[in-house]
Amino acid sequence: MSDFKWTTALSVGDNEIDHDHQELFALVDELADADLSDSFLLGLIARLEKYTEYHFAREEEYMKQHAFPDLEDHLEKHHLFVEWLKTVEKTYRRSAESPFQIGDLVNDYLGNWLTEHILVEDMKYRNFILEKIRQDKAT
Numbered sequence: 001m002s003d004f005k006w007t008t009a010l011s012v013g014d015n016e017i018d019h020d021h022q023e024l025f026a027l028v029d030e031l032a033d034a035d036l037s038d039s040f041l042l043g044l045i046a047r048l049e050k051y052t053e054y055h056f057a058r059e060e061e062y063m064k065q066h067a068f069p070d071l072e073d074h075l076e077k078h079h080l081f082v083e084w085l086k087t088v089e090k091t092y093r094r095s096a097e098s099p100f101q102i103g104d105l106v107n108d109y110l111g112n113w114l115t116e117h118i119l120v121e122d123m124k125y126r127n128f129i130l131e132k133i134r135q136d137k138a139t
């Protein structure tokens with residue numbers, strides 16, 4: 001079990017996005033509990049790449065749909081994460097580091113990144129969009 005958990009404090013007010021975030025925390029857990037091997041780690045990185053691509057696209061669409069003004073800034077944060085993941089994979093394929101070292105690094109970085117990204121960045125669109133929906137309903 002990892003130390004990183006999804007709680008309702010991390011809810012962004014959209015069920016599908018919350019569900020994606022829960023799935024990402026489940027991947028962190030899976031990594032924390034895994035009996036690490038080369039193939040497992042590379043498989044997990046590949047799943048993470050696929051899942052983040054899918055999730056980021058959903059989040060980006062949601063922000064666009066509601067005309068979130070800081071979209072570009074948020075996209076940049078997603079882009080940096082994708083780059084980080086690619087670098088980890090490349091480095092791992094090139095180096096002789098044990099899967100445990102990389103597994104720990106990915107686990108820590110991913111758990112922290114997810115929690116902080118949701119609490120800081122995702123909360124910005126959450127607050128903006130929920131307020132907008134509230135105002136639309138009131139008019």
Ligand SMILES: [Fe+2]
Pocket residue numbers: 059074078117121122
């Ligand atoms: Fe995000």
